[in-house]
Amino acid sequence: MNGKVLDIRDLSLRFATSAGPVHALRNITMAVPSGEIVGVVGESGSGKSTLALAVMRLLPGNATVTSGAIGFGGGDLLTLDEEAMRALRGNRIAMVFQDPMTSLxxxxxxxxxxxxxxxxxxxxxxxxxxxxxxxxxxxxxxxxxxxxxxxxxxxxxxxxxxxxxxxxxxQRPELLIADEVTTALDVTLEAQIIHLLRELRADIDGSILFISHNLGAIAEICDRVVVLYAGEVVEHGPIAEIFSHPQHPYTRALIACDPARISTATRELPVIPGDVPNLRHVADGCIFQPRCSVAIAKCAAERPPDRDCGAGHVARCHLVPEGLP
Ligand SMILES: Nc1ncnc2c1ncn2[C@@H]1O[C@H](COP(=O)(O)OP(=O)(O)OP(=O)(O)O)[C@@H](O)[C@H]1O
Ligand SMILES: [Mg+2]
Known part of the structure; x- marks a missing residue:
């Protein structure tokens, strides 16, 4: 046992479309440590549901995994035959969706x-x-x-x-994947469901992958968070670290947009200017560069490295100084 319930390495996948392939996930590496709740946050279209469906092996027919491994229970889910995967689904790994009717x-x-x-x-x-x-x-x-x-x-x-x-x-699954389970609920119900999930994690001694575009909900429930942008992990780390010292400009922008941090006097939520990039042609350089307010010339030309910020906190940005910890 390596202490990780889920261990995703270098996962890339694309969708075939009439307009060409969409590179929806690119080199995703992330883990869910045993007994922890890990959040995945990102705007609409960042690949959160695709990631969850890849773990469940419930991807639509036009998806092709082009690289990587999804470690679970000592094996790679991507190499299991369909029967073994069916035995695992709902039993050792369970998923709850935004629309409960999906699973009922x-x-x-x-x-x-x-x-x-x-x-x-x-x-x-x-x-x-x-x-x-x-x-x-x-x-x-x-x-x-x-x-x-x-x-x-x-x-x-x-x-x-x-x-x-x-x-x-x-079935007391080892891993519960919750994809936007509170998004359709009002804030009171959302708080109740979050409280419930936290209690249940302790009850069943399981781990949760909690997907949400709501940073407030993530902060409430998660031990760690993975920030996904346009199919890439741009930052990840312990929740307190990410909230107190966000390093990636995208994470900073997300935190600035969190409704919980915005004065109740204004109902208009700020949005991050610009659009999520077209994933058919992924340019060189940093994926966030076209929308980044602090980008430098290097950001358009060179892929940023994953910089270790200490305490298990990693950010993919040229502007994070080397040797930060
Ligand atoms: N079956 C499909 N065929 C082609 N492209 C797809 C398909 N499913 C998803 N995509 C594309 O993959 C990208 C990631 O989509 P995904 O649904 O995983 O995002 P998400 O982060 O879950 O968004 P949301 O917050 O809206 O649920 C998007 O660009 C989407 O258009
Ligand atoms: Mg989704």
Whole structure:
């Protein structure tokens, strides 16, 4: 055991499109240490969901992994056969999506669905049903036992997300991937779900990959954070380090845009000027350079190195001085 539940190395993938290949992830290296919650943050289109789907091996048919390895449980998920991967999915690695209906079947009761996902377990049907009710109770479902016979549409959005989380956790996965699970919820529900995930992590002694474009949510729940920009990891490190000493201009800009830091008097949120680059033609130099307010000539010409900032904090930027720690 190397202390990492998930160990992604040099992962690159592209999507085939009629306009040519889209290089959506490029040389991603990141890990989820055992028992930790790691956040992945980045604007829309930065590749967060693609990364999650790559781990689950649920990528759409036009995706091709061109390099890398996804280490999990001592092996490489990319080399597992489909049957082995199916056995792992929902069992040792579970995923919850922004839209809970993605993981819920609209025509089956939630009890049936929660029993179904335990099909590999040897417990009796009654025992599986008891386990399902316990999981629902754990996520704050009142009167859990009697809710089992209801269908997903009979619950509110917040409750459906709790059900999706309960379903993901029935099997006590080693890794839970949560992709924007609070994005569709109001702030009160978001806070409740975040609190719940934090408790559940302790309960099941698992690890969580928490994907969000909301830095406030990331700060609330994560031990570490990976900042993704246009398919590249531009900065990563312990959460306190990243928030107190962000080194990459993109991370700084994201923090400046965090609604929690913006005066409540203004409702207009600042946005980072410019657009996420076209990933069909990835230029030389730094991927953020066209939008960077502090770029120098070198930034357009040369790929920046990953600079070690100490304490497990790394930033990919020419402007971070060498030997910072
Ligand atoms: N099936 C596909 N075919 C072609 N391009 C795709 C496909 N899926 C995703 N992409 C592209 O890959 C990039 C990353 O998309 P992805 O959905 O992973 O971003 P994201 O960070 O999850 O964004 P969001 O915050 O909006 O969920 C985008 O440029 C997107 O257009
Ligand atoms: Mg997404």
């Amino acid at each position: 079947n609209p025509v089956r009761s939630i009890g049936q669905q929660m029993v179904d996902i335990q099909h590999r377990g040897r417990a009796s049907p009654a025992e599986k049903r008891r386990k399902a009710a316990a999981a629902l109770k754990r996520v704050g479902m009142p009167d859990a036992e009697s809710q089992l016979d209801r269908h997903p549409f009979q619950f509110s959005g917040g409750m459906r997300q709790r059900i999706a989380i309960a379903m993901a956790l029935v």
